[in-house]
Amino acid sequence: MKTQTIAKQLHALGNPTRLAIYRQLVRAGETGMPVGKVQKALKIPASTLTHHLQRLIGAELVKQERDGNELFCSVNFDKMRTMINFLEEECCADVCDTAMAS
């Protein structure tokens, strides 16, 4: 069920540390950045960082790819879009009035 998947993704982002990691990666764009660089940027103990990254990867929000010595992490932007759409779609499907005027 889709709700499960999206909830898992939102849950993954629903932690200040992970949200900071994710944002850092969002800034890094398609190229992404190596784990070590994230660690230095945010000053998170390596073991803690791995734990959180696994969470984000498990939710398919982030992917990893090795480049020699380093492991590059990057955001899965498609999934991000899908997740956001899920929240917005069917807005006011039952009662349509002034909501979401943006």
Add this chain to the structure above:
Amino acid sequence: MKTQTIAKQLHALGNPTRLAIYRQLVRAGETGMPVGKVQKALKIPASTLTHHLQRLIGAELVKQERDGNELFCSVNFDKMRTMINFLEEECCADVCDTAMAS
């Protein structure tokens, strides 16, 4: 800190039951719908529902307003927008390439 606030909101949505509740309310638009109606629609025990609603309210994603016997719940669409923007803003700020072409 803003990250804390947004993380709290994402966390609030990061539970299948709560996500279902939230979506139900998104569908209901500005008018919202009473707690009892949500309960019937989703078949959640009242006490459990209250617990989850408090979570959503605590995150300022949902607000309540009494109308006689019933307590109407409705989505705070402004906060929703802010939350989503937080995820998207600064996208690729560090490295700008093909990401998020939508």
Add this chain to the structure above:
DNA sequence: ACTATATTTCTAGAAATATAGTAATAGTTT
């Protein structure tokens, strides 16, 4: 006051989570 309906508080057990130290592994370079 009595009754009905709507919603919340109290409570608690089971499961999941966050954090981080230490040990281990994998890949690179010399």
Add this chain to the structure above:
DNA sequence: AAACTATTACTATATTTCTAGAAATATAGT
């Protein structure tokens, strides 16, 4: 292969969360 860097697995502890039953409270109608 040894030394080095990068990353993960193992482990432990404190804390939070999910769930829902039973009792309590709030509001309205009679």
